[in-house]
Amino acid sequence: MTKLYQSCLKPFLFKHEPEAIHHKTLSALSWLAQSPALCDLTREILKAPALPVTAFGIEFNNPVGLAAGMDKNGIAIPAWEALGFGFCEIGGVTQHPQPGNPQPRLFRAPEEEAIINRMGFNNLGADAILQRLKQSRAKKRAPVGVNLGKSKRTDLADAHLDFTYSFKKLWAYGDFFVINVSSPNTPGLRALQDKASLQTILQSLNEANQACAQEINCKATPKPLFVKIAPDLTLSAVDDVIELAIDSQLSGMVATNTTISRPKLNSSKAPAAYLETGGLSGKPLQAKSTEIIRHIANQTDGKLTIIGVGGIDDPRSAWEKITAGATLLQLYSGLVFKGPEIISSIIQGLANQLEHNHFKSLNDAVGSNAPFTPDKGNE
Numbered sequence: 001m002t003k004l005y006q007s008c009l010k011p012f013l014f015k016h017e018p019e020a021i022h023h024k025t026l027s028a029l030s031w032l033a034q035s036p037a038l039c040d041l042t043r044e045i046l047k048a049p050a051l052p053v054t055a056f057g058i059e060f061n062n063p064v065g066l067a068a069g070m071d072k073n074g075i076a077i078p079a080w081e082a083l084g085f086g087f088c089e090i091g092g093v094t095q096h097p098q099p100g101n102p103q104p105r106l107f108r109a110p111e112e113e114a115i116i117n118r119m120g121f122n123n124l125g126a127d128a129i130l131q132r133l134k135q136s137r138a139k140k141r142a143p144v145g146v147n148l149g150k151s152k153r154t155d156l157a158d159a160h161l162d163f164t165y166s167f168k169k170l171w172a173y174g175d176f177f178v179i180n181v182s183s184p185n186t187p188g189l190r191a192l193q194d195k196a197s198l199q200t201i202l203q204s205l206n207e208a209n210q211a212c213a214q215e216i217n218c219k220a221t222p223k224p225l226f227v228k229i230a231p232d233l234t235l236s237a238v239d240d241v242i243e244l245a246i247d248s249q250l251s252g253m254v255a256t257n258t259t260i261s262r263p264k265l266n267s268s269k270a271p272a273a274y275l276e277t278g279g280l281s282g283k284p285l286q287a288k289s290t291e292i293i294r295h296i297a298n299q300t301d302g303k304l305t306i307i308g309v310g311g312i313d314d315p316r317s318a319w320e321k322i323t324a325g326a327t328l329l330q331l332y333s334g335l336v337f338k339g340p341e342i343i344s345s346i347i348q349g350l351a352n353q354l355e356h357n358h359f360k361s362l363n364d365a366v367g368s369n370a371p372f373t374p375d376k377g378n379e
């Protein structure tokens with residue numbers, strides 16, 4: 001399948017404008033998602049191995065998830081699981097529907113396996129996305145996270161209201177929620193990572209979380225909440241977020257979003273896409289996001305679950321994030337450059353590493369700093 005993707009599909013897809021291809025691929029997956037029989041067939045062909053992991057009270061069939069931003073409106077949820085993902089994160093969802101930034105706003109740097117985007121939370125808004133989530137509920141077989149953003153038209157001072165509106169709307173349909181204060185493409189959003197602003201948002205969401213749980217029945221538990229941070233924060237700013245996350249009893253952190261920096265490349269000349277404004281994802285983000293994961297893990301000693309994301313594109317980069325302290329992983333750019341087979345190859349590669357290092361389960365390997373042992377199947 002990798003060969004098929006690399007030799008046939010990718011050259012065809014990469015001839016076209018990135019956003020047009022993104023929408024076409026997503027439409028195809030949304031069509032696939034409608035048919036349980038086709039989902040079964042896809043699952044059978046791609047054969048992702050199981051590698052169970054437990055995190056924040058939820059069991060995942062494997063730790064590899066789809067990162068936010070690929071399925072902003074939640075139109076293809078059953079298809080992600082059929083491709084082999086252990087979970088997906090839909091969104092960013094905002095209170096109000098919005099078109100996002102003007103096109104073009106999505107750029108590839110194929111040689112560097114990087115993407116630059118300035119999408120700007122283009123999405124149908126929480127009310128419409130609620131309908132999508134309701135429709136796919138019966139077909140859903142893996143946990144679904146919901147990424148919450150802020151509408152462009154909402155003042156920063158009212159950000160907590162925007163987040164809370166979407167959270168309450170979608171509360172019953174998400175297995176966990178991610179507060180995204182780290183997208184570089186909504187003016188001022190990243191300032192919400194600042195302690196005082198974030199505290200207001202977390203307090204509002206915590207109150208809503210309790211209220212929604214009470215409404216269902218008095219024994220219902222609140223939903224796991226995460227905060228997603230930018231890789232561009234200083235470590236002391238990361239520490240502020242960590243402190244707040246622990247004080248607010250969040251389940252964990254998602255590290256990281258895209259970077260506004262343009263990490264140095266081995267090639268002498270930077271690709272044209274590097275000149276575009278926006279967040280960079282993919283291979284050049286890999287080391288930075290792992291560094292942030294390691295820092296969070298060192299500072300928190302297991303008090304927060306870390307979802308590691310940024311440049312994961314093979315078993316080695318996945319293992320590095322697990323052993324740095326991430327319990328779950330997500331990817332976006334790796335899927336674009338390597339195709340769906342990347343999912344099973346990472347899961348199998350992680351399973352091989354567990355065996356090499358004599359770990360009984362993936363949970364045992366989290367934060368272990370165990371080295372990667374190359375083997376025939378995963379290099």
Ligand SMILES: Cc1cc2nc3c(=O)[nH]c(=O)nc-3n(C[C@H](O)[C@H](O)[C@H](O)COP(=O)(O)O)c2cc1C
Binds near residue numbers: 149334
């Ligand atoms: C086109 C695009 C849109 C994205 N949209 C969102 C988003 O809405 N919310 C969010 O938290 N992250 C968003 N992201 C960031 C990804 O979830 C992820 O954190 C980042 O791409 C790094 O992972 P990767 O290197 O595997 O791509 C987006 C990324 C891309 C490439």
